[in-house]
Each structure stands twice: as C-alpha cells, then as structure tokens.
Amino acid sequence: MADNDLKGEFLEIVRSAFERSEKLRIEGSGTKSFYGNPVVATPLDVSRHSGIVSYEPSELVITARAGTRLSEINARLAESRQMLGFEPPWFGGQATLGGTIACGLSGPRRPYAGSARDFVLGVSCISGKGEYLAFGGQVIKNVAGYDVSRLMVGALGALGVICEVSLKVLPQPEVETTRVLEFDKETARAQMVRICKLPLPLSGMSFWGGLLRIRLSGTENGVRAAEQTIGGETDETGVEYWHQLREHELNFFNRNQSLWRLSVPATAPVLGLGDDCLLDWGGALRWIYTDHAPQTVFQTAKKMGGHATMFRPDNGWPNGRFSALDEPSKGIHMRLKSAFDPKGILNPGILYAYV
Amino acid sequence: MESATQDVQIRDQLATELLSIVGADAVVTDNEALRPFECDGLTAYRELPLMVVLPASIAEVRKVLKTCSRLGIPVVTRGAGTGLSGGALPNPDGVLLSLTRMKRILSVDADAKTARVEPGVTNLAISEAVKHLGLYYAPDPSSQIACSIGGNVAENSGGVHCLKYGLTVHNILELKVVTVDGELLTVGSEALDSPGFDLLALMTGSEGMLGVVVEVLVKLLSIPPVAQVVMAAFDSVERAGEAVAAVIGGGILPAGLEMMDSYAISAVEDFVKAGYPVDAAAILLCELDGHAAEVEEQIARVETIFNSQGATGTWVAKDRATRDRFWSGRKAAFPAVGRISPDYYCIDGTIPRRQLGKVLVEISKLSNEFGLRVANVFHAGDGNLHPLILYDANNAGELELTEELGNRILELCVEVGGTVTGEHGVGVEKLRPMCLQFEDAVLEQFHQVKAALDPNSLLNPGKAVPTLARCAEFGAMHVHRGQLPHSDLERF
Ligand SMILES: Cc1cc2nc3c(=O)[nH]c(=O)nc-3n(C[C@H](O)[C@H](O)[C@H](O)COP(=O)(O)OP(=O)(O)OC[C@H]3O[C@@H](n4cnc5c(N)ncnc54)[C@H](O)[C@@H]3O)c2cc1C
Numbered sequence: 001m002a003d004n005d006l007k008g009e010f011l012e013i014v015r016s017a018f019e020r021s022e023k024l025r026i027e028g029s030g031t032k033s034f035y036g037n038p039v040v041a042t043p044l045d046v047s048r049h050s051g052i053v054s055y056e057p058s059e060l061v062i063t064a065r066a067g068t069r070l071s072e073i074n075a076r077l078a079e080s081r082q083m084l085g086f087e088p089p090w091f092g093g094q095a096t097l098g099g100t101i102a103c104g105l106s107g108p109r110r111p112y113a114g115s116a117r118d119f120v121l122g123v124s125c126i127s128g129k130g131e132y133l134a135f136g137g138q139v140i141k142n143v144a145g146y147d148v149s150r151l152m153v154g155a156l157g158a159l160g161v162i163c164e165v166s167l168k169v170l171p172q173p174e175v176e177t178t179r180v181l182e183f184d185k186e187t188a189r190a191q192m193v194r195i196c197k198l199p200l201p202l203s204g205m206s207f208w209g210g211l212l213r214i215r216l217s218g219t220e221n222g223v224r225a226a227e228q229t230i231g232g233e234t235d236e237t238g239v240e241y242w243h244q245l246r247e248h249e250l251n252f253f254n255r256n257q258s259l260w261r262l263s264v265p266a267t268a269p270v271l272g273l274g275d276d277c278l279l280d281w282g283g284a285l286r287w288i289y290t291d292h293a294p295q296t297v298f299q300t301a302k303k304m305g306g307h308a309t310m311f312r313p314d315n316g317w318p319n320g321r322f323s324a325l326d327e328p329s330k331g332i333h334m335r336l337k338s339a340f341d342p343k344g345i346l347n348p349g350i351l352y353a354y355v
Numbered sequence: 356m357e358s359a360t361q362d363v364q365i366r367d368q369l370a371t372e373l374l375s376i377v378g379a380d381a382v383v384t385d386n387e388a389l390r391p392f393e394c395d396g397l398t399a400y401r402e403l404p405l406m407v408v409l410p411a412s413i414a415e416v417r418k419v420l421k422t423c424s425r426l427g428i429p430v431v432t433r434g435a436g437t438g439l440s441g442g443a444l445p446n447p448d449g450v451l452l453s454l455t456r457m458k459r460i461l462s463v464d465a466d467a468k469t470a471r472v473e474p475g476v477t478n479l480a481i482s483e484a485v486k487h488l489g490l491y492y493a494p495d496p497s498s499q500i501a502c503s504i505g506g507n508v509a510e511n512s513g514g515v516h517c518l519k520y521g522l523t524v525h526n527i528l529e530l531k532v533v534t535v536d537g538e539l540l541t542v543g544s545e546a547l548d549s550p551g552f553d554l555l556a557l558m559t560g561s562e563g564m565l566g567v568v569v570e571v572l573v574k575l576l577s578i579p580p581v582a583q584v585v586m587a588a589f590d591s592v593e594r595a596g597e598a599v600a601a602v603i604g605g606g607i608l609p610a611g612l613e614m615m616d617s618y619a620i621s622a623v624e625d626f627v628k629a630g631y632p633v634d635a636a637a638i639l640l641c642e643l644d645g646h647a648a649e650v651e652e653q654i655a656r657v658e659t660i661f662n663s664q665g666a667t668g669t670w671v672a673k674d675r676a677t678r679d680r681f682w683s684g685r686k687a688a689f690p691a692v693g694r695i696s697p698d699y700y701c702i703d704g705t706i707p708r709r710q711l712g713k714v715l716v717e718i719s720k721l722s723n724e725f726g727l728r729v730a731n732v733f734h735a736g737d738g739n740l741h742p743l744i745l746y747d748a749n750n751a752g753e754l755e756l757t758e759e760l761g762n763r764i765l766e767l768c769v770e771v772g773g774t775v776t777g778e779h780g781v782g783v784e785k786l787r788p789m790c791l792q793f794e795d796a797v798l799e800q801f802h803q804v805k806a807a808l809d810p811n812s813l814l815n816p817g818k819a820v821p822t823l824a825r826c827a828e829f830g831a832m833h834v835h836r837g838q839l840p841h842s843d844l845e846r847f
Contacts, residue, residue: 058604059707081606117553118525131796139705140737141777143511143560144792146804150556171606193466199577222649265545267467284547306546322550328540333551335807
C-alpha cells in the first residue's frame with residue numbers, strides 16, 4: 001500500500017458535508033462493517049489515506065495514517081522485534097489502523113498487556129465541523145489537555161474522522177508457549193481467577209470445548225518456571241489457537257446465528273444464558289449464542305456487573321446493538337457528540353440513536 | 356457598593372446552606388483557618404477561597420454541588436494538595452471542596468484484584484491495605500505517602516514504575532463522579548470495558564474541570580516475587596541517554612528506568628548517602644521485576660548493555676537494603692535539591708528520548724543565560740524530564756526569571772516533539788506553554804468538551820486550558836521577548 005496523504009481531500013469533504021448537513025458513513029476497508037448499528041449515509045472512504053508516518057523502535061512509538069493496513073504495521077514492527085500490545089483482531093487481511101482504533105477492539109492479550117485505548121498516545125482527526133484537530137502526541141507520558149485521543153477509541157467515528165494515530169508498542173516476548181488443561185466450565189472459570197492472582201507472565205487465558213488454554217510470554221527461564229507452576233501439557237497448536245480465537249476463525253464462531261459479546265467481571269459466575277459459550281480474557285470476555293430475548297441478555301450482563309453487545313448479528317437484527325446507557329451518561333454522550341459534531345453528520349446512530 | 360452587599364448576602368446564604376448540609380465543623384470561613392488551604396504544592400501561587408467545605412459522603416458532595424450550581428458559585432476540588440501546577444489553587448469567589456474526610460477503603464476483592472476506595476485515600480494506603488493479600492496498586496508517584504487517589508485520577512499521575520505498569524488511567528476500572536449539577540455519574544465498570552464513549556479516559560487527567568471524583572475502583576496487581584536494581588555511571592548524559600535507548604531497543608521493558616545528572620547526584624548524596632558515584636556525569640537506575648529466573652537473566656543483560664554503552668561502573672543491588680538505598684536517593688531528589696537552595700521550581704516536560712542529549716545541552720545553555728542553576732531528574736524510560744530550577748524567592752525578580760526559564764524549557768520540549776506536562780498537569784502554571792503546544796482549534800475544542808460537562812464553567816474555572824484571548828496576549832509577549840519595547844520605532 002503506497003504512502004498517501006489525503007487529509008486535505010477529507011477536510012474538504014467534511015466541510016462541505018457540514019455546510020450541506022449531509023450525513024457521512026466513514027469506511028475503512030470494511031472488515032468490521034458488521035459491527036455497530038447500521039448507518040445510512042454517503043460513504044467516506046478513508047482506507048486510501050495510508051502510510052507509516054514515523055516509527056522509532058527505541059522510543060516504542062509508531063505513528064501511521066488511518067488507512068494503513070495492520071499487516072503493514074505488524075510487518076514493520078516485527079523487523080525490530082516489536083508488536084502491537086493489544087493484539088487487535090483483524091477480521092480480514094485488509095483491516096486498517098483507523099477502523100481498529102474506532103472499534104476499539106482488543107485481542108486475547110488485553111487483560112495482561114492493556115487495551116487499544118491503553119496504547120493510544122495521540123489521535124489526529126477531522127471533527128464534524130470540518131476542523132483538523134491533533135490531540136495527544138507521540139510521547140508516552142502526556143497530560144496536557146483533555147485525553148481526547150483515548151476518547152476517540154471505540155467511539156466508532158461518531159466524534160471525528162480518525163486520520164492519524166500514534167501508538168505505544170511493545171517488545172515481542174522472547175518466548176511464548178501455551179499450556180492446556182481439561183476442566184468443566186465452572187471449574188475452568190474458578191481456575192482462571194485463581195491463576196490470575198499468581199505473579200505469572202500470563203498473556204492469554206481462554207476456555208472452550210472442555211479445554212483451558214493458558215498462554216505464557218516472557219524470557220526463557222521465566223516462562224519455563226511458570227509452566228511448572230501451572231501444570232497441564234504444552235499445546236502444540238497454541239499459536240494457531242490464539243490466532244483463530246482473535247480472528248473468530250475457531251469452529252465455535254462458524255455459525256449462522258447471532259453472536260453476543262459479554263464483557264463482565266472475570267469473577268462473575270456463568271448466568272443462565274445457556275451453555276453455548278466461549279471464554280476469553282481469563283473469563284472477563286464471553287462469546288455466547290443464545291435464544292434468549294435481547295432484553296434478557298442485556299439485563300443478565302448488567303446483573304453480572306458488565307455489558308452486552310450484539311456483536312455479529314445474523315441478518316435483519318432490528319434492535320440496538322449496545323447496552324443502554326443510564327440517564328446521566330446519555331446526557332453527556334449527547335452533549336459530547338454535539339461538541340464534536342454539532343450537526344450529527346459523522347456515522348449518525350452507529351452507537352445509539354441519539355449520537 | 357450594591358454588588359458588594361449582594362456578595363456578602365450570597366456568601367452568608369451559601370455558608371448557611373452548606374452548614375446545613377455538612378455540619379458546622381465541616382465549613383471553614385475564618386481567614387486564619389483558611390490559610391492552610393491557600394495553595395497546593397506550587398506555593399508561588401496563593402489565594403484564599405470564600406470558604407472550605409469538607410463533605411464526608413457522596414450524598415453531601417452532591418448537595419454541595421447542587422447548592423453551588425444554583426447560586427453560581429465556583430467550586431475547586433482539593434485532594435491532598437500536593438499538586439505541582441496550582442490545580443487546587445482556590446478561587447477567591449468560590450468554594451474549596453476538600454475531600455480529605457472521604458478516606459475509607461470501602462472494599463477489597465482479592466479474586467477480582469480490585470479495591471473500591473473513597474477519593475481522599477492516599478495512594479500508598481491502598482497498597483498497604485492489600486499487601487497481606489500479595490497485591491499492590493501500581494502507580495507510585497513520589498508523593499505517594501501524601502497524595503490522594505482522587506488527585507491521582509484528576510492528574511493521571513504516574514510514578515517511577517509507569518513505563519511497565521502504566522499511568523493512573525491504565526490502573527483504574529470505574530469512577531463515580533458527581534457532575535456540576537450534583538448528579539451522580541458512573542463511568543467504567545467492574546468489567547474491562549464499557550459501552551459508549553470512553554468517559555473513564557476523558558475523566559482521568561481532567562484536573563477537576565469536568566466533575567468531582569467521589570469513588571474509585573482501582574486495579575490491583577500481584578506483587579512481583581523479585582525486584583532487582585542495577586545502577587550505572589556514565590561520563591556524559593548523552594551516553595547515558597543512548598544506554599537507555601539500547602536497553603529499550605534491546606527488547607527489555609524495565610519496571611523503572613531513571614536518570615539523574617551530576618548536580619542532582621551530589622545533592623542527593625549529601626542528603627541521603629545513597630551510595631551514588633559523585634564523580635559521574637549521569638547515573639541510571641534500572642529496576643527489573645518478575646520471576647526470580649527472569650529477573651536474573653534480564654539484570655545480567657542490562658548490565659552487559661550498560662557496559663557496552665560505555666558505563667564507567669555498574670552496581671547490582673544484591674539485597675533488599677541496597678535496593679531500597681538506591682531508590683531512596685531517587686525518591687529524595689526533590690527534597691535533596693530543596694536543601695541546597697532556598698526554593699526550587701520543578702519542570703515537567705516530556706520529550707522523545709532520542710532528543711535527550713540535545714535538550715540537556717540546551718537546558719544547560721539556558722541555565723547559564725539566566726544565571727540559575729538547574730538539576731535534572733529524569734524518568735528516562737518514558738522521556739519525562741524534571742529539571743529543577745534553583746532560585747531564591749527573596750531576591751527581587753528571581754521568581755519571574757525562574758518562571759521565564761521554565762517556559763523556555765517547555766518551549767524546547769514542544770519544539771523537539773514533546774509535551775509541556777508529562778504528569779503534573781497544566782493547572783494555572785502551564786496555561787502559557789499550552790498555547791504553544793496546541794492549535795487554537797484544539798484549544799477551542801477542549802473548551803467545548805468542558806462546556807459539555809460544565810456549561811457555566813463553575814468547576815475549577817480558568818484552569819487547565821487557556822482562553823484564546825490569553826494565548827493572544829502571551830503571543831504578543833513572545834514576539835517582544837529579548838527585544839526592547841518598540842524597537843521597531845528606532846528607524847524613525
Ligand atoms: C514531592 C512531590 C513529588 C511528586 N511526585 C510526583 C510523581 O512522581 N508523579 C506524579 O504524577 N505526580 C507527582 N507529584 C504531583 C502530585 O503529587 C500529584 O499530581 C497528585 O496526584 C496530586 O494529588 P493530590 O491529592 O495532592 O491532589 P491536589 O493537589 O489536591 O489536586 C490536584 C488536582 O486534582 C483536582 N482534584 C483533586 N481531587 C479531585 C477529585 N476527587 N475529583 C476531581 N478533581 C480532583 C484538583 O482540583 C486539582 O486540579 C509530586 C508532588 C510532590 C509535592
């Protein structure tokens with residue numbers, strides 16, 4: 001993918017859309033177009049705005065344009081034995097950095113290394129008023145001004161067209177290995193909670209199909225010692241498993257049924273939504289297929305201390321995708337939306353009808 | 356005259372109403388009793404508030420804010436008052452809301468590795484309360500025995516261990532926040548993410564401008580079984596800087612990586628006898644933690660890297676006592692400098708690490724130009740530089756000169772691609788350098804974020820983000836700096 005700076009072009013598009021109150025649907029390469037409420041509006045393709053702007057391995061910082069493919073970023077980082085710490089899902093080889101940050105999704109490493117927003121240092125974007133705004137910066141510690149960069153993560157483009165992102169990156173672990181142990185679901189969940197309390201170099205814990213998999217990352221000696229503590233056996237297919245989990249390529253995900261994502265405290269017991277469930281993030285992320293009504297799923301997630309997302313609906317999903325906000329949060333969402341996008345032209349309704 | 360009477364009336368009404376909310380012993384109006392609240396850790400700025408209110412519960416905070424909102428009274432929240440940018444500087448027409456009475460640890464969940472605490476709990480108290488469970492709260496500002504968790508959230512504070520363990524924003528899960536009109540808002544949750552915008556990130560580091568943090572759910576980490584420190588001496592700061600880059604470029608993520616220059620070293624050595632090599636131009640302290648086997652391996656590698664980068668000596672702390680002694684010097688750096696100078700002024704810029712050599716050379720030039728000594732203490736791992744300017748406030752004009760030097764150093768940080776504040780916040784102190792760092796449109800957007808949460812600007816008004824008018828004034832001063840006024844008129 002060639003280096004391509006199109007921010008001037010985008011600025012004009014957003015400005016004229018602002019003047020004409022024309023709604024825009026911001027698009028990367030479409031790998032995550034299933035995510036969020038559908039938006040009916042004029043497409044704005046940001047996937048051609050691409051290229052790594054700067055990368056200094058010894059600073060642990062990379063800056064790239066929104067349309068840069070994750071594949072390009074990963075390859076570049078790998079040359080210096082570094083990586084994106086939050087292990088973002090791609091859901092297709094063309095996944096872009098902008099889409100990744102707008103969705104704010106993080107992979108299996110998230111509980112141990114941090115989330116997409118944790119690694120964001122700076123975001124430059126175009127607001128709904130057609131202004132180019134650079135928030136944050138390229139240094140790891142920076143508290144000047146409100147943390148709008150991180151506010152953009154997971155906002156699904158509703159606050160601005162993300163043009164450029166600076167991320168903190170991490171060194172690749174020297175050694176990575178996976179242990180596998182057999183358990184039933186409740187025992188596995190309890191085990192994950194127990195293991196998480198031990199000072200171990202954990203980098204993934206997932207349970208599916210009667211097997212608990214634990215990934216360890218660190219130095220040779222550190223990982224070997226942790227293997228002893230954990231027991232079980234080495235999973236020779238570990239590398240593949242974590243990849244397929246991240247990419248939703250495991251058999252579990254291969255179904256024509258709406259997929260729920262529940263983000264809950266790892267300590268919350270499995271609550272009656274049926275047994276069709278895969279656990280990631282040491283039990284804090286639960287992928288579920290269920291025939292229960294959406295309201296029941298949302299309420300159950302809330303009771304468990306978290307929230308639910310209709311992640312990948314089977315066709316014709318008529319309901320909202322995200323857990324409802326309470327009144328005070330709703331008010332703040334509306335006011336923040338209009339602070340960045342007063343005419344509501346950027347991805348209108350993608351999160352909630354009112355933003 | 357009329358408005359003065361009105362002021363007195365409002366003040367009396369306010370005092371009466373607040374008294375009925377929090378009780379007589381929790382409202383301070385007497386000038387002498389107000390004195391201790393007149394400044395935070397940035398003592399050059401002082402102001403007396405109308406009154407101080409010390410609520411003891413969320414319900415009381417809500418009522419206080421409702422009352423102040425209704426009467427249009429500004430509110431400045433204060434934690435422990437250790438802030439270094441004047442964030443908790445009182446507003447002369449407003450209420451100072453002190454949260455020191457809200458200092459209970461509400462619950463600890465060892466399984467979930469979380470603690471729910473009131474905002475006035477000190478940073479260190481959290482780690483102490485969970486130590487018996489093998490857990491601790493990772494961010495460790497040097498002020499941790501005194502500063503409050505509410506203040507930490509408001510400043511997004513860091514510490515010597517944040518390269519590996521992150522800042523406050525990375526170590527909290529949920530906040531309860533009272534909005535300016537007294538509503539109770541919950542942001543974040545016990546889960547790892549939440550629906551909607553990331554208000555948890557927005558609130559963190561917002562310097563008391565967007566709401567009052569009244570409860571914090573913090574993440575706890577398992578205490579690493581082993582931590583070790585290696586110290587290295589270098590004969591130039593540039594070399595020390597390159598050694599830092601070599602460690603990080605070499606794939607090692609130390610728990611802490613700190614640098615001090617020769618001036619800081621000798622101040623510290625005189626004070627705490629940490630065993631630092633006083634003839635070095637710079638020292639590095641590098642801490643590694645984790646499993647014993649892992650730490651041993653990495654310490655050896657770091658030592659090798661330091662040696663290959665030209666260290667003139669390296670020392671591995673073999674036991675706990677030596678390690679504590681090495682750190683005691685770093686942690687005492689500010690007070691140590693405080694001993695050798697009547698006053699000192701702590702700057703807080705962050706720079707891309709590769710610019711360190713250049714920036715230190717420039718700082719030393721500026722130091723000569725201004726005739727003020729500067730000692731440098733540096734969170735080298737994450738590029739956060741703390742030049743300490745030594746001055747004497749009793750010498751006429753020296754404070755102003757010091758502030759000017761501070762501004763010049765921050766300009767330099769921005770010039771090389773850094774930021775004007777890494778962890779101490781903007782407060783009232785860095786309004787001017789904020790104008791340098793951000794475009795007008797961004798500053799304007801910040802004001803709109805503020806207005807979305809606090810439309811009448813009653814929370815900490817005038818701080819954290821400069822008005823564009825102020826930036827214009829500063830800009831004017833800028834152009835004239837170093838020149839005679841109206842020098843352009845000489846042509847006539
Ligand atoms: C010797 C020394 C060493 C220091 N070392 C470090 C360091 O290593 N790292 C670092 O990051 N900082 C450091 N600091 C700065 C300071 O300790 C931190 O900024 C700290 O987080 C401030 O906490 P506090 O409770 O004292 O807050 P205060 O000073 O009382 O308030 C700071 C700001 O937060 C707001 N605020 C306070 N509580 C709340 C609340 N509950 N809700 C909303 N707003 C609130 C105030 O309005 C103000 O704007 C140091 C300070 C000193 C004096």
